[in-house]
Amino acid sequence: MRRRLLAALGASIVLAGAVVSAAASTAPATGRGEVRIEADPAREQAEEAVEDLRKAAAHTSARNAAQPVTSAPAAGWAAEKLWNATADDWEPAIAADSSSDWVYQATTRYGGAKACQQCPDPAIIVRASSDGGLTWGADRFICACRNTKAQNDPQLAVATNGTIYAAWLNDYNPGVVFSRSADRGVTWSPPISVKGKGLSFSDKPILAISPTGQDVYIAWNASDSYVSTSHDAGATFVRVKTNADALYWFAEGGVVAPNGTVLFSESAENQNATGPVQLAVVRSANGGASWTTTVIDTSQQQPACTVPSCSADFFASQAGIGVDPAGKLMVVYTLNTVAGAPKDLYVRTSADGLSWSPPAEIGQNTGDAGFPVIEAAGANDFRIAWQDDRNGPTSWNTWYRRTTDGGASWSAAVRLSDATSGAAYKNPGGYQFPYGDYFDLDVTRSGSNVLIWSEGSNYVGPGGSWFTRGA
Numbered sequence: 001m002r003r004r005l006l007a008a009l010g011a012s013i014v015l016a017g018a019v020v021s022a023a024a025s026t027a028p029a030t031g032r033g034e035v036r037i038e039a040d041p042a043r044e045q046a047e048e049a050v051e052d053l054r055k056a057a058a059h060t061s062a063r064n065a066a067q068p069v070t071s072a073p074a075a076g077w078a079a080e081k082l083w084n085a086t087a088d089d090w091e092p093a094i095a096a097d098s099s100s101d102w103v104y105q106a107t108t109r110y111g112g113a114k115a116c117q118q119c120p121d122p123a124i125i126v127r128a129s130s131d132g133g134l135t136w137g138a139d140r141f142i143c144a145c146r147n148t149k150a151q152n153d154p155q156l157a158v159a160t161n162g163t164i165y166a167a168w169l170n171d172y173n174p175g176v177v178f179s180r181s182a183d184r185g186v187t188w189s190p191p192i193s194v195k196g197k198g199l200s201f202s203d204k205p206i207l208a209i210s211p212t213g214q215d216v217y218i219a220w221n222a223s224d225s226y227v228s229t230s231h232d233a234g235a236t237f238v239r240v241k242t243n244a245d246a247l248y249w250f251a252e253g254g255v256v257a258p259n260g261t262v263l264f265s266e267s268a269e270n271q272n273a274t275g276p277v278q279l280a281v282v283r284s285a286n287g288g289a290s291w292t293t294t295v296i297d298t299s300q301q302q303p304a305c306t307v308p309s310c311s312a313d314f315f316a317s318q319a320g321i322g323v324d325p326a327g328k329l330m331v332v333y334t335l336n337t338v339a340g341a342p343k344d345l346y347v348r349t350s351a352d353g354l355s356w357s358p359p360a361e362i363g364q365n366t367g368d369a370g371f372p373v374i375e376a377a378g379a380n381d382f383r384i385a386w387q388d389d390r391n392g393p394t395s396w397n398t399w400y401r402r403t404t405d406g407g408a409s410w411s412a413a414v415r416l417s418d419a420t421s422g423a424a425y426k427n428p429g430g431y432q433f434p435y436g437d438y439f440d441l442d443v444t445r446s447g448s449n450v451l452i453w454s455e456g457s458n459y460v461g462p463g464g465s466w467f468t469r470g471a
Helices: 041-057
Strands: 088-096 103-110 123-129 151-158 164-170 175-181 203-209 216-222 224-230 238-241 248-256 262-269 277-284 292-299 319-323 329-335 344-350 369-376 382-388 397-403 440-443 449-456 463-470
Touching (some): 041 088, 088 440, 088 449, 103 151, 103 449, 103 463, 123 151, 123 164, 164 203, 175 216, 203 262, 216 248, 216 262, 224 262, 224 277, 248 319, 262 319, 262 329, 277 319, 277 329, 292 329, 292 344, 329 369, 329 382, 369 440, 382 449
Parallel strands (some): 088 463
Antiparallel strands (some): 088 103, 151 164, 203 216, 216 224, 224 238, 248 262, 262 277, 277 292, 329 344, 369 382, 440 449, 449 463
16 A cells, blocks of 8 residues: 555544554564665654555445446456455455466455454455455465564565465564465464564555566665565565655565566656656666666656545556566556656566567556556567556446467457446446555466455445456
């Protein structure tokens, strides 16, 4: 979740006296690029206030409705389904096992049952499917994590031996933690912090692993851009600061190329969330020891988010990155050329992550596009999903396109959010609001897409995590 809320909440929000508490974890050895960044108390209070508002929303009568979902899915796609009709779920993740038919989902759940009295709310919930996402097992807490106030921002990845890797936030201090499961998500290792010493918070993890899982890379921010690296399957981490400017950075996608090169797609904005947003690829060819940053484009200031409590940069430009089995890279990102104008969707390709093709526009809509994700399957086969409001400001939808020739041509845009009922925020044109700036796409070993995203009534919610699978 984007951490900066600044004055967006105003004086009307009464804080509930919540205090951020550190989770019990083992601090790893620190690496290069270590600097001290003090937390902004106003920002901390604003984010805690939104957490409290979401918890309150999770208990209101405006929860997801119980009526049946009416849908007309696109050809080759299953109808979208709601994970839990009584839950307030936000910012989910998904990962497919390339060596089997197992698929895993995670979601951030507000107001649900707690693992214990001292356990977090919201909490990260995970579940597993053994048949490629057709049916799903029971919900499980990823970690009891006693004396942690809140969990957010789950990330999942699966190694070729079936081990599941996860990163998420345990509060903002320690913030980003890492864990893994060797038994299909039934039990998880104790989470360890990856931020090291000298920083007051960490936020917004993006997880990338080598196929075997021996190499683990987690990009995150403490205003500046950091990557924590492990070469012992996540037992220990070393962090490196990747930027040398005064911008506020967010990681949004990450891959490990076949040759071992690691790349993260990131965006960087001014500290006051106004003005241009840089879109960049952060790259390491030496196992995370050092990083280079290539700016691939610059967007102008984002459209305003006018719903209550929404952060000023919620609709800021973002970028995703994918790599195919031959090492071809593709970035997908949103961008506008006039401050405050709707953003469109673009892609660029590269053989090395340093030199990039000219941008190609693929959004083809008149609304505001946001939150793009990308995954590669075979050579030159890239699949992209995003959310936009082409049907109107309260009719957002999740869309999908695919190229099988490396971006020379694209399939027609497919609307995946096909349900017209099933929750209070649903309407025939779409859903009221994109619930969070994380959602996820992966490809099963059979080549089918599996996606998960969240829809809601507004930035505070309530909302739910919806998913589908298909061609």
